[in-house]
Amino acid sequence: xxxxxxxxxxxxxxxxxxxxxxxxxxxxxxxxxxxxxxxxxxxxxxxxxxxxxxxxxxxxxxxxxxxxxxxxxxxxxxxxxxxxxxxxxxxxxxxxxxxxxxxxxxxxxxxxxxxxxxxxxxxxxxxxxxxxxxxxxxxxxxxxxxxxxxxxxxxxxxxxxxxxxxxxxxxxxxxxxxxxxxxxxxxxxxxxxxxxxxxxxxxxxxxxxxxx
Amino acid sequence: xxxxxxxxxxxxxxxxxxxxxxxxxxxxxxxxxxxxxxxxxxxxxxxxxxxxxxxxxxxxxxxxxxxxxxxxxxxxxxxxxxxxxxxxxxxxxxxxxxxxxxxxxxxxxxxxxxxxxxxxxxxxxxxxxxxxxxxxxxxxxxxxxxxxxxxxxxxxxxxxxxxxxxxxxxxxxxxxxxxxxxxxxxxxxxxxxxxxxxxxxxxxxxxxxxxxxxxxxxxxxxxxxxxxxxxxxxxxxxxxxxxxxxxxxxxxxxxxxxxxxxxxxxxxxxxxxxxxxxxxxxxxxxxxxxxxxxxxxxxxxxxxxxxxxxxxxxxxxxxxxxxxxxx
Amino acid sequence: xxxxxxxxxxxxxxxxxxxxxxxxxxxxxxxxxxxxxxxxxxxxxxxxxxxxxxxxxxxxxxx
Numbered sequence: 001x002x003x004x005x006x007x008x009x010x011x012x013x014x015x016x017x018x019x020x021x022x023x024x025x026x027x028x029x030x031x032x033x034x035x036x037x038x039x040x041x042x043x044x045x046x047x048x049x050x051x052x053x054x055x056x057x058x059x060x061x062x063x064x065x066x067x068x069x070x071x072x073x074x075x076x077x078x079x080x081x082x083x084x085x086x087x088x089x090x091x092x093x094x095x096x097x098x099x100x101x102x103x104x105x106x107x108x109x110x111x112x113x114x115x116x117x118x119x120x121x122x123x124x125x126x127x128x129x130x131x132x133x134x135x136x137x138x139x140x141x142x143x144x145x146x147x148x149x150x151x152x153x154x155x156x157x158x159x160x161x162x163x164x165x166x167x168x169x170x171x172x173x174x175x176x177x178x179x180x181x182x183x184x185x186x187x188x189x190x191x192x193x194x195x196x197x198x199x200x201x202x203x204x205x206x207x208x209x210x211x212x
Numbered sequence: 213x214x215x216x217x218x219x220x221x222x223x224x225x226x227x228x229x230x231x232x233x234x235x236x237x238x239x240x241x242x243x244x245x246x247x248x249x250x251x252x253x254x255x256x257x258x259x260x261x262x263x264x265x266x267x268x269x270x271x272x273x274x275x276x277x278x279x280x281x282x283x284x285x286x287x288x289x290x291x292x293x294x295x296x297x298x299x300x301x302x303x304x305x306x307x308x309x310x311x312x313x314x315x316x317x318x319x320x321x322x323x324x325x326x327x328x329x330x331x332x333x334x335x336x337x338x339x340x341x342x343x344x345x346x347x348x349x350x351x352x353x354x355x356x357x358x359x360x361x362x363x364x365x366x367x368x369x370x371x372x373x374x375x376x377x378x379x380x381x382x383x384x385x386x387x388x389x390x391x392x393x394x395x396x397x398x399x400x401x402x403x404x405x406x407x408x409x410x411x412x413x414x415x416x417x418x419x420x421x422x423x424x425x426x427x428x429x430x431x432x433x434x435x436x437x438x439x440x441x442x443x444x445x446x447x448x449x450x451x452x453x454x455x456x457x458x459x460x461x462x463x464x465x466x467x468x469x470x471x472x473x474x475x476x477x478x479x480x481x482x483x484x485x486x487x488x489x490x491x492x493x494x495x496x497x498x499x500x501x502x503x504x505x506x507x508x509x510x511x512x513x514x515x516x517x518x519x520x521x522x523x524x525x526x527x528x529x530x531x532x533x534x535x536x537x538x539x
Numbered sequence: 540x541x542x543x544x545x546x547x548x549x550x551x552x553x554x555x556x557x558x559x560x561x562x563x564x565x566x567x568x569x570x571x572x573x574x575x576x577x578x579x580x581x582x583x584x585x586x587x588x589x590x591x592x593x594x595x596x597x598x599x600x601x602x
Contacts, residue, residue, distance in 0.1 A: 040241055044245035078263070083256075101506035109505070136428065136434065143425075158426065190228060
C-alpha cells in the first residue's frame with residue numbers, strides 16, 4: 001500500500017465503500033416492505049426543512065411576521081419538521097422491531113439515535129427563535145431545566161442571538177454530518193438480514209461465498 | 213440460544229448478502245420521496261398555514277394588569293422576585309436546584325449576571341426622560357445607603373404582599389422613593405418604551421433577550437397567558453402548540469415525568485423540589501439508553517420475542533420456508 | 540399566505556382529559572396517525588412488480 005495519505009484515503013474508501021455499494025442498483029430480496037421507505041422519507045423531509053430554512057434565513061427571524069410569502073415559507077418549514085419527526089419515529093420503530101443493529105450494525109443504530117436526539121435539540125432552538133409568544137413562553141420555561149444541571153451557563157435559551165446561530169449554523173451542520181455517517185454506514189454494512197435467516201436458506205447456490 | 217450459535221448468527225448477519233436480490237433504483241426512490249414529501253408539505257402549508265401568535269409586551273402587561281406590573285417592579289427593588297432569588301447563572305440570590313450532592317447550578321457560578329434593582333428598574337428609568345417626581349425619587353434612591361434602600365423596598369414589598377397586591381389598600385409607611393420609582397416604571401411600560409429600554413440597557417446592538425424574558429416571567433401576565441394557551445408544564449404543555457396546530461409530540465416522555473409523583477409535587481423533597489434537575493438527568497440517561505439499546509439485555513431481544521418481523525419479512529419467510537426459531 | 544384554514548387552526552384547541560392525562564385533539568390525531576402508518580407499512584403488501592426474485596445476482600459476488 002502506498003505511504004501517501006491521499007492514496008491511503010482513496011484506497012481505504014474504495015475497499016470499504018465501492019461505488020456499487022454507495023449507489024446500488026440491487027437490494028437483497030427480503031427488502032420488500034413499505035417500512036423500508038421511512039428512512040428515505042425522513043431524508044426527503046430533512047431536505048425540505050433545509051430548503052425552506054435557507055429561504056427563512058435569508059430575510060431574518062422576524063420576516064415571516066410581516067410578509068405573507070414569509071409566513072408561507074414558515075409554514076413549509078413547520079410542516080416539513082412535523083413530517084420529519086413522524087417519518088423518523090416510524091423509521092426508528094421499524095428498525096427496532098427488525099433488530100437492525102445485528103451483524104456489526106451497532107454504529108448504524110447509534111448514529112441514527114444520536115441523530116434523533118440532535119433533531120430534538122435542533123427543533124427546540126427553532127421554537128426559540130420564532131420571535132413570537134410561543135418562543136417567549138418556551139424560553140422562560142425551558143431555562144430552568146438547563147440551568148438546573150449547569151448547562152444554562154453555556155447554552156442560554158433566552159439569548160436569541162445564540163439560539164439563532166446555533167439553529168441555522170451549528171446544529172444543522174452537526175445533524176447533517178451525523179445523518180451522512182448514518183447513511184454511509186447503511187450503505188457499507190447493507191440492510192440487515194431477516195431475523196431467523198441463516199446459511200441454509202441463502203447459500204444453497206454459493207458454496208464458496210463464506211470463504212471470501 | 214447458545215453462545216456459539218449466537219456468534220454464528222452474528223457472523224452471518226454481518227456477512228455481505230449473497231442470497232437472492234431484486235432490482236432497486238436508489239436514485240428513482242430518492243426523487244419520488246422528495247417529490248411526495250414536498251407535495252405533502254405544500255398541501256399542509258396551503259391548507260393550514262402555521263402558528264404565529266404575537267409576542268406579549270410590557271406595554272400589554274402594564275395596560276391589562278397595571279397593579280401586578282407595579283407590584284412586580286417593587287419586588288425587583290426588594291429582591292423578592294423570581295429572578296432576584298433565582299441564583300446561578302444570574303445572581304447569588306439562591307442556591308438553585310440540586311441532584312443529590314450535585315449542586316451543578318450553583319457550581320457553574322454567575323455567568324449571565326442580572327441585578328434586578330439596577331437592570332430592571334433603575335437603569336431603564338435613568339436612561340429616559342422622567343417626570344419631576346420620578347427624577348427626584350431616582351436621585352433620592354441613588355444617594356441613599358444600601359441598608360436604607362433595602363429597608364424602604366422591603367417594607368413596601370411586604371405591605372403590598374400583606375394586602376395581596378391590592379394597591380389601594382396598602383397603608384402609608386416609610387417607603388422612601390420606592391412608590392414613585394414603581395409608578396415611573398409602570399408609566400414607562402404603559403407608554404411602550406420599557407421593552408426596548410430593558411433590551412438595550414443604554415447600549416446600541418443587542419441580541420440577548422434574557423433580561424426581558426426573566427422580568428416578564430416574574431409577574432403573572434406571562435404565566436396567565438401560558439395557562440390560557442394550555443402551555444403549562446404541569447398539564448403536558450411542553451407538547452402543545454398555540455392554537456390547534458400539532459405540537460412537539462416527540463417530547464411526550466419528557467413531558468410525562470412532570471405529570472406524576474414525586475416530580476409533580478414541588479413540596480416533596482428531594483426529587484419534587486428539584487424536579488427540573490432530576491428530569492433532565494433522567495432524560496439524559498434514557499436518551500443514552502436509546503442510543504445504546506442494542507446492548508441492553510431484555511430490551512435488545514424484544515424484537516425476537518414479539519414477532520413483528522414475521523409480518524415485515526413475510527414474503528421472504530414464505531418463499532424460503534423459514535419457521536420461527538424457538539430459542 | 541396564511542393557509543386556507545388558518546382561521547380555524549388559530550382557535551384555542553380542544554383538549555381531552557382522562558385523570559392526569561391531557562392531550563390536544565391535534566396531538567392525539569398525529570400520534571394515532573403515526574401508529575396507523577406504522578401498522579399500514581408493516582401489513583400492506585409491497586409491490587414487487589412480478590419480478591422473479593432470483594433474476595438478479597449480487598454484483599459484489601466474488602466468484
